[in-house]
Amino acid sequence: MATGAQTGSEYIKHHLTNLTFGKDPTDGVWKFAHTAQEAQDMGFYAIHVDSMGWAIGLGIIFIMLFSMVARKASTGIPGGLQNAVEIIIEFIDSNVKDTFSHKNKLIAPMALTAFVWILLMNLMDLVPVDWVPQLFHLSGVEYMKIVPTTDPNVTMGMSLSVFFLALFYSIKNKGIGGFAGELTLHPFTSKNILIKLILIPINLFLEGVSLLAKPISHGLRLFGNLYAGEMIFILIALLPLYAQWTLSVPWAIFHILVIVLQAFIFMVLMVVYMNMAHETGDH
Amino acid sequence: MESSGLIYIAGALMMGLGALGAAIGIGNLGGKYMEGIARQPELIPMLRTQMFIVLGLVDAVPMISVGIAFYLLFAVA
Numbered sequence: 157m158a159t160g161a162q163t164g165s166e167y168i169k170h171h172l173t174n175l176t177f178g179k180d181p182t183d184g185v186w187k188f189a190h191t192a193q194e195a196q197d198m199g200f201y202a203i204h205v206d207s208m209g210w211a212i213g214l215g216i217i218f219i220m221l222f223s224m225v226a227r228k229a230s231t232g233i234p235g236g237l238q239n240a241v242e243i244i245i246e247f248i249d250s251n252v253k254d255t256f257s258h259k260n261k262l263i264a265p266m267a268l269t270a271f272v273w274i275l276l277m278n279l280m281d282l283v284p285v286d287w288v289p290q291l292f293h294l295s296g297v298e299y300m301k302i303v304p305t306t307d308p309n310v311t312m313g314m315s316l317s318v319f320f321l322a323l324f325y326s327i328k329n330k331g332i333g334g335f336a337g338e339l340t341l342h343p344f345t346s347k348n349i350l351i352k353l354i355l356i357p358i359n360l361f362l363e364g365v366s367l368l369a370k371p372i373s374h375g376l377r378l379f380g381n382l383y384a385g386e387m388i389f390i391l392i393a394l395l396p397l398y399a400q401w402t403l404s405v406p407w408a409i410f411h412i413l414v415i416v417l418q419a420f421i422f423m424v425l426m427v428v429y430m431n432m433a434h435e436t437g438d439h
Numbered sequence: 440m441e442s443s444g445l446i447y448i449a450g451a452l453m454m455g456l457g458a459l460g461a462a463i464g465i466g467n468l469g470g471k472y473m474e475g476i477a478r479q480p481e482l483i484p485m486l487r488t489q490m491f492i493v494l495g496l497v498d499a500v501p502m503i504s505v506g507i508a509f510y511l512l513f514a515v516a
Binding site: 164165168169172376377380381383384385387388391394414417418420421424 | 513
């Protein structure tokens with residue numbers, strides 16, 4: 157625990173508050189929030205500068221790194237970095253080939269981007285919880301949350317983008333009629349046209365719920381796992397300094413599994429949803 | 440009863456019930472995985488990936504509940 161004057165719950169709340177930029181409702185000025193209450197009062201028209209900044213920064217690192225390797229790629233004996241990049245790309249490629257059985261050039265690059273980007277964002281979780289916020293505190297910035305995936309805005313943003321892409325491809329591949337039929341003529345169906353009409357609202361309700369549950373669970377799963385992990389790291393940081401390693405080291409080692417697994421699951425589910433959007437089968 | 444006492448009970452329920460469900464789920468999953476690889480050892484790599492995907496899906500719910508429970512216990516109560 158870095159600053160002695162805070163109590164435990166203040167410390168936790170401080171570490172879970174984003175650096176928020178928004179319009180102050182009291183005087184109508186656009187500024188950074190100085191307290192958690194101020195950040196909350198800003199409401200909808202506020203932006204979490206730290207989440208956005210770290211996410212975009214890590215995305216740029218990913219693009220720069222991979223494009224640098226791609227430009228320097230040699231057919232001779234590859235170096236360590238090129239090997240690593242090739243392994244990641246082949247891994248994603250084989251996974252997408254296994255799950256995605258249609259023709260679309262967008263899916264594999266998107267899966268690669270999602271996987272590596274989320275992996276990098278999740279990896280920020282392994283940076284000790286006090287280092288970066290303390291550094292920014294010294295330079296006068298009150299709040300700094302460095303793991304973008306512990307911000308539901310980021311994860312829900314990504315899952316909603318996937319959702320809208322899935323809707324777009326559904327309508328593009330099945331037509332509006334096909335997509336509407338998928339939503340209304342399943343799972344209950346009948347030969348009799350009258351019963352079919354009666355079943356439409358029931359089917360629409362069931363399918364609608366399952367359609368809307370997908371992006372929500374997709375985004376919240378990633379958020380929840382990382383948030384819980386970050387929360388436990390913060391709690392461990394409340395212990396006296398000499399005792400922290402007994403808990404933080406095992407948790408960090410276990411968390412490496414969670415980090416990679418959640419990035420992978422997000423990627424796989426994304427590809428699965430895209431695959432479902434391309435199914436023009438017997439519906 | 441005080442409201443902070445209720446928060447502790449809520450945290451205990453969240454963690455306990457979440458762990459219960461996940462334990463049953465993961466136990467089932469691991470058992471079936473063992474059966475599967477005992478029958479067809481050549482499928483181990485494929486089954487392992489699939490198992491880890493489902494493991495991550497099952498694991499997510501109790502993890503989330505543990506996180507929220509800790510938040511309730513240490514930051515709210």
